[in-house]
Amino acid sequence: xxxxxxxxxxxxxxxxxxxxxxxxxxxxxxxxxxxxxxxxxxxxxxxxxxxxxxxxxxxxxxxxxxxxxxxxxxxxxxxxxxxxxxxxxxxxxxxxxxxxxxxxxxxxxxxxxxxxxxxxxxxxxxxxxxxxxxxxxxxxxxxxxxxxxxxxxxxxxxxxxxxxxxxxxxxxxxxxxxxxxxxxxxxxxxxxxxxxxxxxxxxxxxxxxxxxxxxxxxxxxxxxxxxxxxxxxxxxxxxxxxxxxxxxxxxxxxxxxxxxxxxxxxxxxxxxxxxxxxxxxxxxxxxxxxxxxxx
Amino acid sequence: xxxxxxxxxxxxxxxxxxxxxxxxxxxxxxxxxxxxxxxxxxxxxxxxxxxxxxxxxxxxxxxxxxxxxxxxxxxxxxxxxxxxxxxxxxxxxxxxxxxxxxxxxxxxxxxxxxxxxxxxxxxxxxxxxxxxxxxxxxxxxxxxxxxxxxxxxxxxxxxxxxxxxxxxxxxxxxxxxxxxxxxxxxxxxxxxxxxxxxxxxxxxxxxxxxxxxxxxxxxxxxxxxxxxxxxxxxxxxxxxxxxxxxxxxxxxxxxxxxxxxxxxxxxxxxxxxxxxxxxxxxxxxxxxx
Ligand code: SF4
Ligand code: SF4
Ligand code: SF4
Ligand code: SF4
Numbered sequence: 345x346x347x348x349x350x351x352x353x354x355x356x357x358x359x360x361x362x363x364x365x366x367x368x369x370x371x372x373x374x375x376x377x378x379x380x381x382x383x384x385x386x387x388x389x390x391x392x393x394x395x396x397x398x399x400x401x402x403x404x405x406x407x408x409x410x411x412x413x414x415x416x417x418x419x420x421x422x423x424x425x426x427x428x429x430x431x432x433x434x435x436x437x438x439x440x441x442x443x444x445x446x447x448x449x450x451x452x453x454x455x456x457x458x459x460x461x462x463x464x465x466x467x468x469x470x471x472x473x474x475x476x477x478x479x480x481x482x483x484x485x486x487x488x489x490x491x492x493x494x495x496x497x498x499x500x501x502x503x504x505x506x507x508x509x510x511x512x513x514x515x516x517x518x519x520x521x522x523x524x525x526x527x528x529x530x531x532x533x534x535x536x537x538x539x540x541x542x543x544x545x546x547x548x549x550x551x552x553x554x555x556x557x558x559x560x561x562x563x564x565x566x567x568x569x570x571x572x573x574x575x576x577x578x579x580x581x582x583x584x585x586x587x588x589x590x591x592x593x594x595x596x597x598x599x600x601x602x603x604x605x606x607x608x609x610x611x612x613x614x615x616x617x618x619x620x621x622x623x624x625x626x627x628x629x630x631x632x633x634x635x636x637x638x639x
Numbered sequence: 640x641x642x643x644x645x646x647x648x649x650x651x652x653x654x655x656x657x658x659x660x661x662x663x664x665x666x667x668x669x670x671x672x673x674x675x676x677x678x679x680x681x682x683x684x685x686x687x688x689x690x691x692x693x694x695x696x697x698x699x700x701x702x703x704x705x706x707x708x709x710x711x712x713x714x715x716x717x718x719x720x721x722x723x724x725x726x727x728x729x730x731x732x733x734x735x736x737x738x739x740x741x742x743x744x745x746x747x748x749x750x751x752x753x754x755x756x757x758x759x760x761x762x763x764x765x766x767x768x769x770x771x772x773x774x775x776x777x778x779x780x781x782x783x784x785x786x787x788x789x790x791x792x793x794x795x796x797x798x799x800x801x802x803x804x805x806x807x808x809x810x811x812x813x814x815x816x817x818x819x820x821x822x823x824x825x826x827x828x829x830x831x832x833x834x835x836x837x838x839x840x841x842x843x844x845x846x847x848x849x850x851x852x853x854x855x856x857x858x859x860x861x862x863x864x865x866x867x868x869x870x871x872x873x874x875x876x877x878x879x880x881x882x883x884x885x886x887x888x889x890x891x892x893x894x895x896x897x898x899x900x901x902x903x904x905x906x907x908x909x910x911x912x913x914x915x916x917x918x919x920x921x922x923x924x925x926x927x928x
Contacts (some may be wrong), residue, residue, distance in 0.1 A: 383812070427792055442848070448717065
């Protein structure tokens with residue numbers, strides 16, 4: 345089974361919840377964990393990973409370059425770039441490497457053949473390790489300023505599938521990126537179900553609704569975990585929304601200082617503070633995941 | 640001129656800093672705030688306004704006139720996104736989800752009229768008046784669409800079009816090229832960083848991006864009592880950025896957020912912190928009244 349954990353936006357505790365859930369389920373189930381937030385991966389930090397067993401560079405992003413020697417400074421490329429990535433610096437036409445999408449429109453419209461080339465560049469790395477908890481983790485890191493490619497996530501999931509085959513593992517747990525863009529679509533696409541994590545604030549509700557629309561797009565079932573559940577007592581709109589949409593609430597985790605403290609210790613909070621009230625709530629949630637989702 | 644508020648990690652309080660700073664800066668500049676976190680735009684919620692003046696962002700999407708198409712496959716060959724597949728006889732088909740709207744296919748097609756300019760809706764931009772005397776421009780990607788770049792770029796253009804003295808952009812989390820697009824042309828980047836191991840890890844990435852883009856950066860440490868500020872100072876120094884403020888974890892900030900009343904307008908002591916950040920920014924930028 346392929347299970348995704350998503351939130352719409354970062355900062356609501358999605359990865360801390362994921363790390364603790366993995367910790368609680370590790371003895372009973374075999375799974376590969378995938379950190380699909382290639383832009384800001386952090387599951388490895390939360391699981392205390394210190395080294396990677398294997399790293400693969402991902403070449404695939406493309407960036408246009410202008411040869412200033414042959415350029416006749418006609419400006420057509422700048423006019424036609426769909427994303428405004430060509431600037432004039434000291435009279436030269438220059439591609440801004442950190443925003444170029446690599447579509448090659450500039451190369452097609454340039455009247456001087458050979459002046460614009462489309463070069464392949466590294467977009468990031470995909471890497472694998474075995475955590476100290478025994479299960480493998482696949483993670484990725486996008487290079488700064490590269491297209492936020494869902495391809496990196498697809499690559500990660502492919503590697504995870506291969507590992508599942510080799511090791512006879514049944515489940516894949518994907519910690520999705522923030523947002524709703526290509527990385528999230530690559531995470532949720534092909535999965536069996538999504539667990540949404542949200543906190544009771546208007547911003548988090550707005551973000552999780554958007555993530556849920558992506559889930560609906562792929563016609564998958566969704567569940568909800570409410571984090572920092574007691575943080576904003578007057579705010580009932582999150583629960584009301586879940587009820588109206590028929591999204592089962594797997595549980596509610598109270599705001600607990602044990603969580604930020606465990607993050608500094610680089611451990612899942614259920615491991616670092618097993619007696620905290622957040623850990624109690626998390627164990628209850630893991631129980632429901634066992635009974636209702638993984639069966 | 641333009642400044643940006645950014646922060647590597649999601650949920651570091653970037654938007655809180657952005658809206659409070661904008662409110663504090665309105666006394667010095669005629670400004671516009673642009674929310675370029677198009678996958679999860681929230682500044683309007685924090686400012687308590689409903690998005691208004693919606694404009695669609697539509698992208699080019701090829702439509703084929705099969706009566707004219709000679710099945711030469713040139714369009715499929717040129718498509719960097721591999722959004723066009725061809726049948727055995729060369730008949731092109733579009734997979735709309737992959738198409739980025741760049742129009743390269745139309746440029747290379749040798750038969751006039753074989754590719755028609757269809758359109759697809761990618762999202763919207765908004766221009767909303769706020770009760771604080773400055774407008775808010777918001778970009779919002781449509782759910783199910785993958786490409787944030789066109790929305791970021793159009794929302795930014797819309798904000799630039801207002802020709803205010805100061806454009807303040809609030810970027811998405813991370814350091815992908817949509818974040819660089821938002822940051823581009825900034826005179827200053829204010830990086831909001833949490834002093835936790837995760838926050839520092841991600842914060843370092845945004846400082847690296849600022850350095851690559853040759854934009855000076857200042858650091859605001861948020862929830863400064865939840866970790867080791869000294870470590871943030873270390874990475875700030877490494878990238879030549881100055882730490883200009885430390886904002887402790889604060890129930891007051893949460894309360895003001897929940898009540899929809901920006902903290903900088905309250906009597907809480909934290910309000911002073913944001914005014915201080917604003918005066919450091921004004922000092923750096925010079926000008927303004
Ligand atoms: S490859 Fe595309 S995005 Fe990059 S500069 Fe050329 S036209 Fe612009
Ligand atoms: S289109 Fe070609 S020749 Fe013209 S400015 Fe661009 S790179 Fe130079
Ligand atoms: S518009 Fe660009 S991405 Fe879309 S099909 Fe044509 S070449 Fe491919
Ligand atoms: S380039 Fe034009 S003529 Fe050739 S296959 Fe594509 S649409 Fe048909």
